Amino acid sequence: MTNSTPRIAPRICVIGGGPAGLTCARVLQGHGIEVTVYDADEAVDSRDPGGTLDLHADSGQIALEDAGLLDAFLARARPEGQAKTRRDHHGTVLAEFTPGPGDEAAPEIDRGRLRRMLFDHLRPGTVRWGHRLVRVNPLGDGGHLLEFADGTTAPADLVIGADGAWSKVRPLVSDAAPRHLGVCFLDARFDEVDARHPEVAAIVGAGHLFSNDNDGRAVILQRNGDGVVRGYIAFRAAPDWHIAAGVDLTDRESVRAHLVREFDHWSPAMRTLIVRNDGDYVPRSFWALPAPLTWDHVPGVTLIGDAAHLMAPFGGHGANLAMLDGAELAHAVSRAVGPEPAATLDEAVARYESAMFARSGELAASSNDALVRFFATTDEPDLPPDHEQEHRDYLARAEAYRRQRARDRGERAEA
Structure with missing residues (x-):
């Protein structure tokens, strides 16, 4: 034994x-x-x-x-x-992808x-x-x-x-x-998007929308479940950008007024994606190891x-x-x-x-x-x-x- x-x-x-x-x-x-x-x-x-x-x-x-x-x-x-659409800041479609059956x-x-x-x-x-x-x-x-x-x-x-x-x-x-990658974004959302924001639903489609201009500004929207679209309004900036800009991040209208100025060269249809959101803008930023x-x-x-x-x-x-x-x-x-x-x-x-x-x-x-x-x-x-x-x-x-x-x-x- x-x-x-x-x-x-x-x-x-x-x-x-x-x-x-x-x-x-x-x-x-x-x-x-x-x-x-x-x-x-x-x-x-x-x-x-x-x-x-x-x-x-x-x-x-x-x-x-x-x-x-x-x-x-x-x-x-x-x-x-999985569907994806790329538009320029005027709303012109640059590329589209629709997943096939299966x-x-x-x-x-x-x-x-x-x-x-x-x-x-x-x-x-x-x-x-x-x-x-x-x-x-x-x-x-x-x-x-x-x-x-x-x-x-x-x-x-x-x-x-x-x-x-x-x-x-x-x-x-x-x-x-x-390290900060030099890009910040504001997380926004659209609830009951098909009924309450049909213009947003039409632009985003079933998946993702990516849109950017030639000066480091972008809007990225994602179709989520339960009739929600989440949006990311992004721009090149330091993490404390709001201080120099005089923006109160806790005040939705203060943020919105700033974005209207920053994105004033975007088309009216595309600016809808930036200023018609439900709820507050949540500040975030991009970091990487x-x-x-x-x-x-x-x-x-x-x-x-x-x-x-x-x-x-x-x-x-x-x-x-x-x-x-x-x-x-x-x-x-x-x-x-x-x-x-x-x-x-x-x-x-x-x-x-x-x-x-x-x-x-x-x-x-x-x-x-x-x-x-x-x-x-x-x-x-x-x-x-x-x-x-x-x-x-x-x-x-x-x-x-x-x-x-x-x-x-x-x-x-x-x-």
């Missing part, structure tokens, strides 16, 4: 309950691995989650497939939302619906809402102690930073910080999503890569925590990081470059990519990704 010491399951803590963190937790639980998610929000739906996301076949959809939720996603998604290369889903779907498929009690992380204290040997704003603490053997642009976990592995960003592995900690590779939203890669990060990290951890481990936990995490760096670096750099081109001061319009080819590429890369995974798993099984 031989004696064996029972393996002690590592305490895995995910910081951040967005799509990346919830996907990671769901896939970990699919492998039978315990995990706790901490999020500062009071509940899954306690704040405005933002607009709509297109989940790509070669990344976000693969993550959902790994989570066993691809069918649930497709039942909630809007394939027609095109599910990058269907849209509201961020709130995606978050709710992921949350509802986790075990009860997995997410600890109302836990704002304030500090992570290294304990040695890869262990860390999490400190939250309410005074509670939690020990962890693996801390997964899924806490976005201003991550509290990132400083443990890198001193990189987001250096790209590509890498770091030397630090025992007991890693990053996924915006915490690892915050990028401009042009191309829609951020959320897709974030969810794929979460799934791939969960698979890596399973190879170290399973009944027949093929690596130590830190070896597995380091391999995930190496693959994540290669996967995200070029896309982050190209997304940031795309934003600069879109907001450039030029007489030449920045025309969109060939979306039909883009969708074919998503599907081809998805198939290649699955084939490579199958080969990798076969090689591990043989080893």
Whole structure:
């Protein structure tokens, strides 16, 4: 008879309950691995989650497939939302794309619906809402102690930073910080758009509208679910632009008067998109981490999503890569925590990081470059990519990704 010491399951803590963190937790639980998610929000739906996301076949959809939720996603998604129109500031159509029948290369889903779907498929009690992380204290040997704003603490053997642009976990592995990309925008919305704003509905169509002038101003509108269109009125400016402009961001009419002056050379139909919104203008700005960003592995900690590779939203890669990060990290951890481990936990995490760096670096750099081109001061319009080819590429890369995974798993099984 031989004696064996029972393996002690590592305490895995995910910081951040967005799509990346919830996907990671769901896939970990699919492998039978315990995990706790901490999020500062009071509940899954306690704040405005933002607009709509297109989940790509070669990344976000693969993550959902790994989570066993691809069918649930497709039942909630809007394939027609893949439609895109590019207009100039006079309203002239420069390019259009309408998805064909059965095109599910990058269907849209509201961020709130995606978050709710992921949350509802986790075990009860997995997410600890109302836990704002304030500090992570290294304990040695890869262990860390999490400190939250309410005074509670939690020990962890693996801390997964899924806490976005201003991550509290990132400083443990890198001193990189987001830089402002020189573009700000105001988030506005149109409710019951088909009945109350038919002129906006007609211009936006079933998906997205992109419009810009040759002086760094733009309007980007997205058809969301439940009859809502969200709009982003964007312009080149510093984050504190409103101070020099004398604009009170809490006063809708003060903001509106400023926009009327700034966009006075746009056509009346296009100015409708800027000044007829329901609700207030919510100020936001574009930030990005250096790209590509890498770091030397630090025992007991890693990053996924915006915490690892915050990028401009042009191309829609951020959320897709974030969810794929979460799934791939969960698979890596399973190879170290399973009944027949093929690596130590830190070896597995380091391999995930190496693959994540290669996967995200070029896309982050190209997304940031795309934003600069879109907001450039030029007489030449920045025309969109060939979306039909883009969708074919998503599907081809998805198939290649699955084939490579199958080969990798076969090689591990043989080893």
